[in-house]
Amino acid sequence: MPPPFRLLFRACLGLVLLLLASSGARATHIVGGELDLQYVAGSQYRISLNLYFDAINGNSGALDTDLTVSIFDKGTNRRMQDVSLPLTSNTFVTYSNVACTVPTLSTRRLVYSRLIDLPANQYFSPAGYYAAVERCCRNNGISNIVNPGDAGQTFYLEFPAVVRNGQPFLNSTPRIFPPLSDYACRGDLFYYNFGGTDSDKDSLIYELVTPLSGHSTPGQPKPGAADPAPYNPIQWQPGLNVLNQIPGNPPLRIDRQSGRLQVLPTQLGLFVFGIKCSEYRKGVKIGEVRRDFQLQVLNCPRNTPPSMSVLMPGKGTPYRAGLDTLRLTPGSGRCITLRFTDPDPSSTLSLSLNPVNYTGVLPSFSITKGLVKTPGAPDTLISQLCFPTCVNTRGKVFLLDVIVADDGCSLPKRDTVRVAFTSMPDPNGNPTITTTAGPGLPLRARPGDLVTFTLTGTDPDNDPVTLEMTGRGFNPTAYGAQLTQTAGGSPARGTFTWRVDCQAVNKPIFEFEFAAAASPCNERQASSLIVPIQIDYSNVAPVLTTTLPPDSAGLPPVIRRRLGEVYEATLEGVDADANPLVFTATGKSFELAAAGITFVPRNGTGRATATFRWEASCEAVRQQGLEVTFQLQETTCLPQPQTRKVRLEVIPPVVPPFLPPNVFTPNNDGLNDFFQLPNLPPDFCDSRLSTIKIFSRWGNEVYRTTDRDFRWNGSGLPAGVYFYLVEYTDRQFKGTVTLAP
CATH class of the missing domain: 2.60.40.10 (Immunoglobulins)
Structure with a gap:
């Protein structure tokens, strides 16, 4: 349409909207909106309210700085918590086609949001939960409900328990997008995508529902908290219902799977409508989100759809959709010619592609946009649509919608040609x-x-x-x-x-x-x-020879020496592969040097020797024998170490029988004049004589010595029985002796 006509249309449209606004001068402002609940981490969630505010007819005094959301147990209606949501964002909703924007139609998107806590020990009800915000009032100029200026809106969603079968059950509600920003034209098909996304990949189902009014009123437009369900629905005007919310032929409908909304309206007015998006996981419904919104239906100047013809490559003949198949073969032309025009003057036309059953690289246009029927502009535009040489459909017929759209208001009119094609790439040789x-x-x-x-x-x-x-x-x-x-x-x-x-x-x-x-x-x-x-790899084990005694019945040989005696041995290793050889000696739970052992290896390539020397010491007694392991180790990929073991023991001294006397007579006759113990066991390593004590029958110590060669003559004590105690560092000897007169 030419600029003067477009300006006239916008002026008329502004007048219509101004008249509608005059009937809604009260503090009515709600266009619609929805709640949103998104999982964050742990037991934290973010709950948000998107409220769409009429920026033209709404009273600025009704723009809240906060709203309260209430959460209830769905099975019992028990109030779980009330949460104040502060206003966090205030932006304008943009039009789908900015060129169709009119100054008398403007919507704000107000976002109220806060982090909340949903702990598992509280939110475990199998029935789930619901959240609600109540606010009044809707636009007074709404055409399809009774007393719209007195009708509030209940923003509502449902969500499951955060724990199921003892395990965390994480879920975020679906997000419906985007908000509606356009108007519809009477007699023209209006369409919009309300399809949403779900971060949990749950299945989404859409349906029309009656909007909820709830309990808020003009006298109490902003309750301190929402009441529990049920919430009063709005009252439809006579002849309208949930399946006929916006009169049309067909009336308002929404696709259950995609969320695509469409209506061919037959009446002028401002119409509110409600949709519900339910989410399913493994075939079970777990939650829902409701959105209310409104759509303005206006009289618009007639906009004739553009038209397009497709010419086959190299032929110039029109492509017949449903009859022809474009066959792209090696060496053939891979471009089709598109001729598109619009009966309306001053139309900007745009080309686009929609693959129907094709996911490969899309063909490209030589031009994608152009103006027709203005001074200096052609009546018909021409573009080449060229398919990449690489496309290979492997004999399957693919479908591609080629679409031309104008810039008409409120939504573009289109013409679509569905092109069926097959393609074979040019031959290519293997490397x-x-x-x-x-x-x-x-x-x-x-x-x-x-x-x-x-x-x-x-x-x-x-x-x-x-x-x-x-x-x-x-x-x-x-x-x-x-x-x-x-x-x-x-x-x-x-x-x-x-x-x-x-x-x-x-x-x-x-x-x-x-x-x-x-x-x-x-x-x-x-x-x-x-x-x-x-x-290539092989390895022969090295050979170990030694002067150590051989094993006995599979047990290491035992070498015995008296304290202070010395034992020496030599070891030699030879490797046929000339691998580096290393001798080591280790004691089992003891250090060699502490036990009087020295080991001197002389390592080398292909040959190694070592000398071993042991001076028998008390360490072998304390350990109850010493075990030493000798190892000859070769440096190679798969070494085969050779080992020998030996046990070292100290020969204890000969201990005569301990036969102490039991009587002595200190009468100076030269016979048994003293008590002495000549056959005491000798000192041996840690077993050493400590003290010798003699006690009277009453337990009084009468004599003490550390001299094993002592002689006790009674020291003038009376005759009788005495007790002796001989103490070694590791044992004791006790007995009695009689001092005779």
């Missing part, structure tokens, strides 16, 4: 790969060797080539093998390097698979080759 590793295969390597060779990948169509490396039954990088691509494109070159280490000896042969891969049209094409590498 090839060569290597300098041959011709003598398998390659042979020993641990410590560096294996290296180059690879070259070439593509006959000069597609970029990537060199790849894998292992048959192993991961090359885990063994330290690397493939470095040193040149890209075609040909591509790379270098293989592998420093063979000991972990490779457990696998006798490694089959490295190399590939040269190209991806023309995003489809992988590759050729490969195998380079086997055989690992």
Whole structure:
């Protein structure tokens, strides 16, 4: 439509809206809105209210700085908590087509939001919960309900318990988007997508519902908290109901699966409507969100849809939708010509694509937008739609909607041509790969060797080539093998390097698979080759000889010496593979030096010797014998250590029988004049004489000495029985002796 006509239309539209606004001069303002509950972390959720406010007819005094949401147990209506939600955002809702914006139609989106806590020990009811906010009043100019200026709105959602079967049950409500910002034209199809998203990937079902008025009134427009359910519904005007909310042919409908809203209105007015989005998990409903909104229906100037014709490539004949199939073959033209126009003057036309059963790369337009029928502008626009050479439908017929749309108000008019097509890409050859590793295969390597060779990948169509490396039954990088691509494109070159280490000896042969891969049209094409590498490794155990006594019946030999005596032995190791050899000696639970042992190894390549010396000491007595392990260790991939063990023991001294006298006569006759203990056990390591004590029959100590060669003559004590106590560091001897007159 030309600019003067568009300005006239907007002026008329503004007058209509002004008249509607004059009937709603009261403090009515609610366009609609919905609640939203999103999981954050732990037991925290964010609850938000989106309230859509009539920025033209609404009284600014009704713009709240906070609103209260109430949460109830759905099974019992028990109030769980009331939460004050502060205003966190105040923005304008934008039009779908900014060119159709009119200054007399404006909606604000007010967001009230707060973090709340829903602990599992409180929110576990199997019936679930619901949240509600009550606020009055709706726009007085609404056409399809009774007493709209007295009708409030109940913003409502339902959510499940946060725990189920003893486990956390996390859920966020679906988010319906976007809010409606446009008006509808009487006699023209109006459509809008109210489809939402769900962060939990739950299934969403949409349906029309009667909006809820609730308990708020003009006298109490902002209750301190919501009342529990049930909430009073709005009252439809006669002849209207939940399935006929906006009169039309057809009336207002919503697609259950997509949330697409559409109506072909037949009456002028401002119409409120309600939708419900229910979420299902594993076939069970777990929650719902309700949204109320309103739609203005106006008389609009007639807008004729644009038209489009599609010309077949190389023919110039029109494509017949439903009859023709566009077949794109190697060497054939891959572009179709689009001719599109609009009977209305000064129309801006836009092209777009909608793939029906096709998910590949879309074809491209030479032009996507243009103006027709203004001074200097053509009556018909022409665009080329060219399909990529890579498209391969593999014989299947794909469908693609080619759409031309005008810039009419309130929504564009369209013409759609559904193009059926098949496509075969141009032929493409596989890349090839060569290597300098041959011709003598398998390659042979020993641990410590560096294996290296180059690879070259070439593509006959000069597609970029990537060199790849894998292992048959192993991961090359885990063994330290690397493939470095040193040149890209075609040909591509790379270098293989592998420093063979000991972990490779457990696998006798490694089959490295190399590939040269190209991806023309995003489809992988590759050729490969195998380079086997055989690992050569063998090892003979070293031989250990020694002057130590041989084992006896599988047990280590026992070497016995008296305290202070010395034992010496030599050890020698020889390795046929000339591997480095190392001698070690370790004591079982003791240090060699602390036990009087010295061990001197002389390690070397292919041969090693060692000397062992033990000076018998009390440590062997304390340990009740010493066990020493000798080991000859070779440095190689699979070592075979040789070991010998020996047990060292100290020979204890000979202990004569302990036969103390039981009587003595200190009469100076030269016979038994003293009490003495000549046969006391000798001191031995930690068993040493401590004290000798003699007591009277009444327990009085009458004599003490530390001299094992003592002689006690009674010291003028009366005749009688006396008790003696001989104390060693590890034991005692007790007895009696009689002092005779």
